[in-house]
Amino acid sequence: MKKITVMGLGYIGLPTAITLAGAGYEVCGFDVTERVVESLKGGKIHIVEPGLQEAFDQAVAGGHLHFSSELSPSDVFYIAVPTPFFEDASGAHKADLRFVESAGRMAGKVLRPDDLVILESTVPPRTTEMLARVLGEESGIPQGEIHVAHCPERVIPGNMMYELKNNDRIVGARTPEAAQMAKEIYEHVLDKGVVRVTDDITAEMCKLTENTFRDVNIAYANELSVICDKMGIDVFELIKLANCHPRVNILTPGVGVGGHCIAVDPWFIYEQFPEEAKVIHASRLRNENKPRFVAEKVLSSLRDPKKDLVAVLGLSYKPDVDDLRESPSIELCNILRDKGVNFIACEPFAPYGEVHGIQNVPFEEALSRADYVVVTLGHSLFQENRDKIAAKPFFDCVGMME
Template sequence: MLLEKIKKKELTITILGMGYIGLPTGVAFARAGFTVYGFDVDRDVISTLKKGKIHIVEPDLQEAYEEVLKSGKLLPTDKLEKSDVYIIAVPTPFKHSEDQKIADLKYVESASKMVGEILEENNLVILESTVPPMTTRLMTDILEKISGISREKFMSVHCPERVLPGRILYELEHNDRIIGAERYEATEVAKAMYGAMVKKGKCFATDDITAEMCKLVENTFRDVNIAFANELSMICDSLNINVFELIKLANKHPRVNILTPGVGVGGHCLAVDPWFIVEKFPKEATIIREARLINDFKPRFVANKIDKVLEGNKKMIVGILGLAYKPDIDDLRESPAMEIAEILRDKGYKIIACEPNINANKINDFELYSLEEIIKKADYLILAQGHTEFKNKIVKLSEKNIYDCIGLLK
């Protein structure tokens, strides 16, 4: 029945969570011809979307959103609508209060309960949020309990997002997708649905636990490689040699490709997902844990290094260039640059910042300035992120007292 609706583009989809993943996903499915309800519990988000404006910074997304909103294919709503398909795309942070970093699944559980209240037989429920292994089955348990419908009479799937901020819309429509479920029928329906949206990528079917681990392993692989680069930077600092020059030379070997070190690792994926594996396998995941500890420590290493360079002169005004966790976006989740700012503030320095992707006067009590203003106002600068605006002014920045964390300055 759902396969026929997919072919005729008569399928209705409700996406729970209009954030960095849910909103672009809704746009992509709407562009593919489906009717999409974009649901969020934050009424301010829905109000903004209804006015035709997106609330996140992502290239090309505003124009694409206006197109599907105007066509009526994407409908923002604060009322959960009955649909053929429900996609849960809510945050999965970890619990900071715990001795260990454990996944906080309250948003997934809450969304599952909400869907369970209106679930009907033959519906498909897709969990896109990145989660520890076995969470999709937890979702199915909740759906079954709340709805009173046997799990054999509806479909549950895990299809993790695998996109890069700054290229989300393109990658949604071009990257391969991994689709995992307990039941073969569910993977076939989900493959057909995502296949209608993905233009060049392919959809690969597996079981739900393998799909959950696949996303975690992808991000953990990157985190471990970044940790190697960040550890090298700290070793090179002790040796008083340039880590960026060292890596450039080492990478001339045909089988070596060391990444560029930075201020740490941020964002909702790389800084979080590896802990989900450590949580489930604390004895086995030793390399993964150590990589996380290295990357988590890097902001404090940078802050301590700057404190040493400034010789503890608390009269200095320190300006941080870039608070987002990666270039040319506004996402501050788990941002290592923000942590550096907080550590230096706690040490007694006056900290100001420039974050060109955020339109505000303050962030976390840090005053924000334009690039021109902060160059004039700050006694010392920290180049923490490679935003395009900073790269375009790299010659001017090189004339200032500046600590380059990312190797942009010669």
């Protein structure tokens, strides 16, 4: 494998490209967004991730990593594009696979018989089969002879550079040749992780299962928080005590569930199996409704809902990252706006000014102006200033003020 092209340079594609280049592969990072490509050519990454800029600088200095907005032939194509969902006319959640199909058609135009295509994007079952069909249509290579593998990413923002090299990887392949080719690449990259080979449909379902498990667990924690509120119980103390049991591990409740994985992937299962996925569906609804519960708690706590200014601390979907995708904190702000509540936000990992239609201000300004504070995330900045936050009336969604 002399050359690898990574298609899509977002939160997964860019760290993947850097890691592959660091392992010695010749890597081209491809993206259709000129702004992203130009920023990377200029030496500046466009996402926040600990250690990523340093690893980027080393890979570029080593001569193994470059970027382009034009797709060229390659030995391996990694597809790491978004797979969001949309609501159809009936309100059902459906996977939006346009980006995967588009990337497949672009790769198909330059694909050669012995090339390998790896789909890293999280997708519903049988998407890899669709990708093979698209590649065949564009390349003219018989679909059964195209080497396609689904190798879902298994990393968490904030620790990507470690987990890309140390987590076990799943290789779900459509041909024995694709399985072996993909396995060799990941074994060359990994330090501690093990490569586990299966078929493509099982690999697709594995990633969905992992994230759905977490969604169900968080839904249970969020449901407990609602019940405990009615009982006058501290849910965070309750969970801490329950987790003393050796076989109990309840996650922490919050304002909801966000990010491009846990808040999205369960819908990919429910879309295809609505009659069977009852627990999955109920968990999704519980987590999606949590911001409304928080909004009602805030509204009932204000002295004057028409005049008090609320400061929402945190807009990203998890602590100490800049990822705003599917953020429940943003949904909370939208609900507060609909209820006529005056509010500002502090998200230190986003530009100050307007973010998704929300006024984002520095931490000190947010506290000085606020009559009431809602802690939606445990950013390090907020944890270091608990005493200042505690000087204001507040509602703590995540147990940070415990």
